[in-house]
Amino acid sequence: MSALKLHYQLHAIWRTEPGWRGHLRSVNHSDMGKRFIVAAFVFFAIGGVLAMLIRAQLATPRSAFVGPEVYNQLFTMHGSIMMFLFAIPMFEGLTMYLLPKMLGSRDLALPRLSALGWWCYLFGGTIIIVAMLAGVAPDAGWFLYPPLSGKTYTPGINSDVWLLGITFVEISAMCAAIEITVTILKLRAAGMSLDKMPIFAWYMLATAGMMVFGFPPLILGSILLEVERAFGWPFYTPELGGSPLLWQHLFWLFGHPEVYIIFLPAAGAVSTILPVMARTRLLAHGAIVAAIMALAFLSFGLWVHHMFTTGIPHMALGFFSAASALVAVPTAVQVFAWIGTLWQGRPDLKLPMLYLIGFFIVFVIGGLTGVMLAMVPFDAQAHDTAFVTAHLHYVLVGGFVFPMLAAAYYWLPHITGRERVLQVGEAAFWLIFIGFNMTFFLMHLTGLLGMPRRIDTYPEEMGWTWLNLLSSVGAFLQAFGFALVVIDVLLQIRLGRMHRRNPWRATTLEWAMPIPSPTYNFASLPVVASRDPLADDPDLGVALARGDGLLANGRSGWRETIAVDMTSGTPEHVAILPGNSWWPILTAAMLGGFFLAMLAGLYVVAPVFVVAVVGLGWCWAWSNGIRIDVGPVPIGNGLSLPTSFEAVRTTGWWGSVFALCASATLFTALIFGYVFLWTIAPNWPPPALIAPSLAGPLLGVAGAAAAVVGSRSGRRTLGLAGQLAIVAAMVWLLAAAPSPSSHAYGATSAMLAAYAIFHAALAAIMYAFLIARARAGFHSQARDGETRIVRLWSDHAAGAGIAVIALLALPGWLA
């Protein structure tokens, strides 16, 4: 087949439809990546304008620019937008765009999940911004501490906007986390074993793993606070056995790993770009992989350093202080490896390199003040002052924004296919770098002089005036710098000359394709033998375009790419990916309807949207699969592989594994909350416990046993009956429990039961789906993938059911 004919065939299969249908139905990773990046930058601009308003207010003492009510919304929205609507989606977008290209794949593993994430992000972010324009934006700080964010002190919908809007956006983050993890582990080029993976993929594997385990505590905390606000269940109300400290634990269990979740992708960009700019290879690759893994774990042991002044015993503070200092070590390992890489190479001071130098300076200063704040006595002095604001901006802007700007300039030719024009970017860099340091270095001093965070004004006699004025001037310099970046990018898109392939002479696979890239990335898929495939064969891109690689065909109109063994990279099966689809946007719209109904207090209407989501999920899943056995198909080089219709562990199976990991983490966080309140909160034990009985627990245990036996023996009706029995047992136990609004015991018991009911009901629906699919001819001995996936969910529901029964029944029995 000629290269041109191959291109036309693949384009017909992978193309995004023209016009509005393409905008609504596309699931292509390049489209999704670019959409995330552009939207994140729009939110960044909005957050930046809010920052300018904050600095305008603080530029002079006793300023009357805005009042405290508006100011509270300004700083809350600035923080929330930058963290949830800019930083996370920005790296998600970059990763979605780059990852398949770097790994030698044609798309992400679960393309419709990416599209669902995109729409959830867009709709959730829009809800938050519209609320701000309507004057009902969140105003209790970006970490929304109760009791300030509770119904008593925030009676309007401001906190609900944050809780519901951010949770909606978090669905997007969870989709991305699962998507990225499965893609890295399964959709790599043939021969790309784990140790031959590009370093960026290692960073993203760690980041996505951290998201899977880091986000559920925040989602749980938000659900609990929203339920408290909506229905009066007292999770955070001390008078009824709750504790505001529970929110702080759940929030920072997410919040501190979040800093590294933001930093690691940026560090991945640094580790990718720096060797190219230095015209050498990355030094100490193994040490960097070890440092990434160490950061991924250690960063989960620091969350209490945000709570040093809450009265926690000193020994516990010591644990977290030591862990906080310890985490600097793997960070330093990376910094030294980067310096060593520069040392061994011949650095070329192009624009991306300029931003990397800015990153080094700013991030290292932020890291050092981080170690200062990890020390309990210093933190006690600097807590809630502008020093902390300065530190977090040095870490996040230094550790994320500067590397992302380097990444933007490095990969922009890939996206646009064009060269830069003029030298606007260099001027922008200096404005941003000088403006940033002017703003935030001085803020360290303001903080040390005692200026608290989040105050809307200050008296002249405090002596903070000139520092604040200079900080504000610096902030506006920065803003001009970012405006110049936008102009620079627009100039490149509109006026830049077409660029040659691989302009930086990089060695990773994303440059082994024409730029801008075609929708299918590679006309044929590469076989790699090292971490630097383009160094091994600089003409690899041409050979792949010619069809010399694997899967050089447009067989049956399927979107095909190769799935490999996780460790060795040996081809395992041909993954058949879904095409453009309505299901993601429709599902996101129904989820949006649910969140809006909750926001409007229409609690009777909200379940209607849940039913709609279930219905759409059914149709979505029904659109998968085929009714005939295909058998192995040729992939080129004399090899044949089964398709994903007949594979044992598909990307869908692995997606379910990581989704269940996230769900199990949420469940563990809920158990932590239950035990925490029982041991720490005031007004315990509760006035009444669940009355001991045997019937309910026995029914639940029997149901769980039936579910497990049913899932293993292939008796779907037995599995379905088992799951329904678990639901019935939970209802039985709840009927014996105190009212959820009477005490935190009743509230947490109800939440535990709700978790078990949700999962058992979901598994029951899955069994019903399996029964219908089998009748419709979608299953055979070879095509058994759906059964394996349902087994995972069924077993999890059974295990959770048993655990909840034990947690609810034991206190009554032991009393």
Added chain:
Amino acid sequence: MRVLLRLSAGLIGWTVAFCLIYALHGLGCAGAWDASRFRWAMLVAWGISIAATLGVALWLTRRRRTGLDRAAAALGWVGLAATIITFIPIAIVPACA
């Protein structure tokens, strides 16, 4: 997957130790346990954690065939070091003050 588990093993050891020791500390302080016995309980938990992570590090060190195996071994020792350093306060700070 086994390679990833080996890479994580040392730090999973630290994570488990962290959860258990922090939970033990919370229960002891909330339950107002006898100070002396409580300190010994904490020290024993720390000692068991060190022994366990040392065992993991030694196990990982014996198997060093590839670059990732060597990284896993290094991370095993990192897990041990983290377990020692993080819980030093058990030896020098009052438990519930």
